[in-house]
Amino acid sequence: xxxxxxLVGADFPLFAFSHCRDVVAxxxxxxxxxxxxxxxxxxxxxEEELRxxxxxxxxxxxGVDILIPENQALGTDIDIDEIVARVPQKHIDFAVDLxxxxxxxxxxxxVVDKLFLPTLPEAGEALMDVAFRHPIRLMVNALGIxxxxxxxxxRRHGVPVGALVGAKEHAVRQVHAGVDLLxxxxxxxxxxxxxxxxxxxxxxxxxxxxxxRDVPVLAAGGIMTxxxxxxxxxxxxxxxxxxxxxxxxxxxxxxxxxxxxxxAATSRDTIRSSTRTGKPSRQLRSAxxxxxxxxxxxxxxxxxxxALISVPTFARIERAADAGNPQAKALSSYWVGQxxxxxxxxxxxxxVVQEFKQDFADAIETLMAAVEGGA
Amino acid sequence: xxxxxxLVGADFPLFAFSHCRDVVAxxxxxxxxxxxxxxxxxxxxxEEELRxxxxxxxxxxxGVDILIPENQALGTDIDIDEIVARVPQKHIDFAVDLxxxxxxxxxxxxVVDKLFLPTLPEAGEALMDVAFRHPIRLMVNALGIxxxxxxxxxRRHGVPVGALVGAKEHAVRQVHAGVDLLxxxxxxxxxxxxxxxxxxxxxxxxxxxxxxRDVPVLAAGGIMTxxxxxxxxxxxxxxxxxxxxxxxxxxxxxxxxxxxxxxAATSRDTIRSSTRTGKPSRQLRSAxxxxxxxxxxxxxxxxxxxALISVPTFARIERAADAGNPQAKALSSYWVGQxxxxxxxxxxxxxVVQEFKQDFADAIETLMAAVEGGA
Numbered sequence: 001x002x003x004x005x006x007l008v009g010a011d012f013p014l015f016a017f018s019h020c021r022d023v024v025a026x027x028x029x030x031x032x033x034x035x036x037x038x039x040x041x042x043x044x045x046x047e048e049e050l051r052x053x054x055x056x057x058x059x060x061x062x063g064v065d066i067l068i069p070e071n072q073a074l075g076t077d078i079d080i081d082e083i084v085a086r087v088p089q090k091h092i093d094f095a096v097d098l099x100x101x102x103x104x105x106x107x108x109x110x111v112v113d114k115l116f117l118p119t120l121p122e123a124g125e126a127l128m129d130v131a132f133r134h135p136i137r138l139m140v141n142a143l144g145i146x147x148x149x150x151x152x153x154x155r156r157h158g159v160p161v162g163a164l165v166g167a168k169e170h171a172v173r174q175v176h177a178g179v180d181l182l183x184x185x186x187x188x189x190x191x192x193x194x195x196x197x198x199x200x201x202x203x204x205x206x207x208x209x210x211x212x213r214d215v216p217v218l219a220a221g222g223i224m225t226x227x228x229x230x231x232x233x234x235x236x237x238x239x240x241x242x243x244x245x246x247x248x249x250x251x252x253x254x255x256x257x258x259x260x261x262x263x264a265a266t267s268r269d270t271i272r273s274s275t276r277t278g279k280p281s282r283q284l285r286s287a288x289x290x291x292x293x294x295x296x297x298x299x300x301x302x303x304x305x306x307a308l309i310s311v312p313t314f315a316r317i318e319r320a321a322d323a324g325n326p327q328a329k330a331l332s333s334y335w336v337g338q339x340x341x342x343x344x345x346x347x348x349x350x351x352v353v354q355e356f357k358q359d360f361a362d363a364i365e366t367l368m369a370a371v372e373g374g375a
Numbered sequence: 376x377x378x379x380x381x382l383v384g385a386d387f388p389l390f391a392f393s394h395c396r397d398v399v400a401x402x403x404x405x406x407x408x409x410x411x412x413x414x415x416x417x418x419x420x421x422e423e424e425l426r427x428x429x430x431x432x433x434x435x436x437x438g439v440d441i442l443i444p445e446n447q448a449l450g451t452d453i454d455i456d457e458i459v460a461r462v463p464q465k466h467i468d469f470a471v472d473l474x475x476x477x478x479x480x481x482x483x484x485x486v487v488d489k490l491f492l493p494t495l496p497e498a499g500e501a502l503m504d505v506a507f508r509h510p511i512r513l514m515v516n517a518l519g520i521x522x523x524x525x526x527x528x529x530r531r532h533g534v535p536v537g538a539l540v541g542a543k544e545h546a547v548r549q550v551h552a553g554v555d556l557l558x559x560x561x562x563x564x565x566x567x568x569x570x571x572x573x574x575x576x577x578x579x580x581x582x583x584x585x586x587x588r589d590v591p592v593l594a595a596g597g598i599m600t601x602x603x604x605x606x607x608x609x610x611x612x613x614x615x616x617x618x619x620x621x622x623x624x625x626x627x628x629x630x631x632x633x634x635x636x637x638x639a640a641t642s643r644d645t646i647r648s649s650t651r652t653g654k655p656s657r658q659l660r661s662a663x664x665x666x667x668x669x670x671x672x673x674x675x676x677x678x679x680x681x682a683l684i685s686v687p688t689f690a691r692i693e694r695a696a697d698a699g700n701p702q703a704k705a706l707s708s709y710w711v712g713q714x715x716x717x718x719x720x721x722x723x724x725x726x727v728v729q730e731f732k733q734d735f736a737d738a739i740e741t742l743m744a745a746v747e748g749g750a
Contacts, residue, residue, distance in 0.1 A: 001745050001746070167641075167642075167643060168641060168642070168716065169641075186572060186574070187572070188571075188572040188574065188575055194643075195643065196563070196642040196643060196713055196716070197561060197562070197563040197572040197573060197574065197596070197597055197713055198572060198574045199561070199563065199572065199573045199574045199596070199597045199598070199603060199606070199607075200563055200597040200642050200712075200713040200714050200716060200717065201642065203600060203602060203603060203717060204641075204642055204716045204717055207717070221572070221574070222572055222574045222575040223574070225578060225610075227578060227609060227610045227611065228574060228578060228610055230606075230609045230610075230742065231574070231605075231606035231607060231609040231610045232574075232606060233606075233741070233742055233745050234602060234605045234606040234609050234738040234739065234741060234742040235600075235602045235603055235605075235606045235738065236602065236738075236741060238745075266542075266543060266544075266579075267542075267543070267571040267575045267576065267579055268542060268569075268570065268571060337575075338571055338572055338575045339575050341543065341571070341575060341579045342575065342578060342579055342582070363609045363610065363611075364609065364742065364743075364746060366608075366609060366611060367605065367608055367609040367739065367742070368739075370376050370608050370613075371376070371739060
C-alpha cells in the first residue's frame with residue numbers, strides 16, 4: 001500500500017468516488033481517499049464544494065474527477081441553446097407523458113432544461129481551472145483518454161492524473177498518454193462501463209501495462225466490501241475504487257426512495273442502458289428503463305442531449321417519490337453497480353470505511369487460515 | 376482448504392471441468408480435482424471414459440458432471456425421432472447455406488443429426504447409472520436444481536452432490552434441496568451462465584447460504600490463474616471451479632484452430648448467445664454468431680433442438696478449419712469465458728496446475744507485502 005501512499009498520500013487504498021462533499025471529506029478523514037465527481041457542478045458550485053472540503057478534511061488528501069469524453073456526438077463549437085433546440089419534440093412529449101402516466105405533473109419546460117453541460121470541452125477546462133486552485137492530490141478523467149491539457153496542467157501543479165478504463169486496449173493507450181494511476185473498471189460497475197468483468201479486467205490490465213511502465217492499477221466495479229478489496233489486491237491491484245457503496249450512506253445525495261431501493265435490491269436488479277446519458281451506463285432498473293427501452297420509446301438521444309431530459313425529469317421523479325407517490329417510486333433510479341445486492345443497510349460514510357478496514361483484515365485472516373489448514 | 380479435502384479428497388481446491396479424460400486425470404494426479412463433463416457422452420462411451428480415468432488417475436479423487444435441465448421446452452415423453460422431425464426446414468437450410476457460403480461442403484444430413492441427447496431426463500438417469508458404478512467423489516448438476524433422484528442416489532453411494540448457480544436465489548433453493556457443494560458461477564464464465572459477475576456473485580451467495588447451512592462455495596467464472604483463485608478465497612470461497620483454461624491445453628478436445636484463436640483472443644471477444652444450445656451460453660464470438668444473430672437468421676431453436684444442428688455443423692466446421700480452410704476458421708468457435716483474454720500459450724494440463732499453485736502462493740505473498748508495506 002506504500003505506492004498509493006507515496007502517490008496520493010492515503011493510508012488505506014480505498015478510493016471513494018462521490019458527488020457528495022460530505023462523503024469525500026469523511027472517507028479521507030477516515031484514512032481512505034475521497035474523490036469528488038466534479039462534473040455535476042458548475043465552476044461556481046464546484047468552487048464552493050471544494051472550499052467546504054478544504055475546511056472539513058482535516059488536511060487529509062482528496063481528489064477530483066472530471067468527465068471529459070473523448071468523442072462527442074455534437075461538435076465542440078455548439079452552444080447550449082442550439083443543443084436544447086435540437087432536442088426532438090417526440091422525446092420531450094415522451095418524457096412528459098411518462099411523468100403524467102405516473103401521476104407526476106409535468107409540462108414541456110419541466111422535462112428539458114438548459115443545463116450547464118460539464119461534458120462539453122470548454123466546461124471541462126473551466127472545472128479544471130477551479131480544481132487546480134485547491135490542494136487536490138489526484139485529478140481523474142472518467143471517459144476516454146485523459147486529454148493532453150489535463151495531463152499538462154496536472155504536471156505543472158504536481159498533481160498525479162488517474163484514468164478509468166474498461167478494456168485492456170484503453171489502458172495501454174492511457175499509459176502511453178502519460179497517466180500515473182489506472183482504474184480498471186469492470187462491467188458490473190455503476191455508471192459508464194464496458195462489458196469485461198472486474199475479475200478478468202484487473203489482471204488483464206495489470207499484465208498489459210507492466211511491460212510499458214510501472215503504473216498502479218486500482219480495481220473497480222462491484223466492490224462493496226473490504227474482502228472484495230483484499231481479493232483484488234491479491235490479484236495485484238494497488239487498491240480499490242468504489243462508487244455505489246457511498247450512495248447507501250446517510251450523507252449521500254440520493255433520494256430516500258432510492259436508498260430504500262438499494263437495500264431491497266439484488267445484484268440482478270441493475271441494467272446497462274443508454275437511456276440516462278446517451279452512452280451505456282449501469283443503473284438500478286426501474287419503470288424508466290421499461291419505458292425508454294420499450295416498444296413505444298423514441299429511443300435514447302446521444303450524449304450530451306439525453307441529459308437535458310433525464311436530469312430535470314429525474315429531479316421531479318425523485319421529489320415526487322420522496323413525497324410518497326408510489327408510481328414515482330416505481331420510476332426512481334440512479335447509477336449503481338451489481339454490488340447493490342450486497343447492501344443491506346444505510347450507514348455513515350465513516351462507518352463504511354471502518355467496516356472496509358475490518359473486513360479487509362478479516363479476509364486476509366480467512367485466506368491465511370485456508371492456506372494453513374491446507375499445508 | 377481442509378473442508379474441500381474432507382469433502383472430496385483433493386489437496387489443492389482447484390476444480391477442473393473438462394470433457395477430456397486426459398485433463399481430468401492429469402489435474403487430479405497433480406493435486407487438483409478433475410470433473411468430467413458427462414453429458415457429451417452416451418452411457419457406453421461414458422463407461423469407457425471413466426474406466427480409462429480409473430486406470431490413469433493413480434487413485435486420486437475425481438468427479439462427474441451431468442447436465443439435467445430443470446425445465447425442458449419439449450415434454451419428457453418425446454423420443455429423438457420426433458425431435459429430429461420437428462427441426463424446421465428453414466433452420467436446416469440456413470445451416471447448409473452457412474457452411475456452403477464458407478466453402479464447406481454440406482447437405483441436409485450433414486447439419487442435423489439424431490444425436491444421443493444427454494439433456495433428456497431418461498438419458499441423465501442412464502448416465503448416472505454409469506457414473507455411480509465408478510469410484511467418483513463428486514456428482515455435479517450444471518443446470519437448475521439438482522433433481523431429487525440425483526441427490527438420493529448420491530446419498531446411497533456416499534457421494535457428495537454439487538450444483539452450479541448463477542444467482543443468489545438459485546443458491547438458496549439448492550441448499551434447501553440438499554446439495555453439499557455450491558459453484559457460484561459469474562456471467563463472465565464460458566458455457567451457460569447468468570449476468571451477475573463472479574466478484575459480486577461469490578460474496579452474495581456466501582452471505583445468503585451461511586444462515587441456512589454451512590455449504591462450501593467454489594468461485595467460478597473468468598478464473599484462469601492462481602492469483603484470481605487466491606482473490607476469490609480471500610472473499611470466502613472454498614476454492615475455484617474452472618473450465619475455459621483447460622481448453623487451452625495440449626490434451627484438450629478443442630480443434631487446433633480454436634486453440635490458436637484462444638491465444639489470439641482478448642476478453643472482449645466472447646459473446647453470450649443462445650445460438651449453440653438454445654439457452655444463453657458464453658462462447659468465442661465468430662462468424663457463426665454474426666450469422667445466427669443476424670437479420671437473415673431464422674433464430675435459435677429451443678434446447679435441446681438447437682444442439683441437433685450445432686453439434687454436427689460445428690464438427691464439420693472445425694474439421695474444415697483444421698484442414699486449412701480460412702473461411703471455416705472464421706466460423707470456428709466453442710464455449711469459453713472472458714478469461715480467454717488471459718491465455719497466451721497452450722500448455723499441458725499438469726503444467727497449468729503447477730502454475731496455478733505457484734501463482735496462488737505468489738498472490739498471497741503479494742497481498743502480505745502490500746499489507747506489511749502499509750502497516
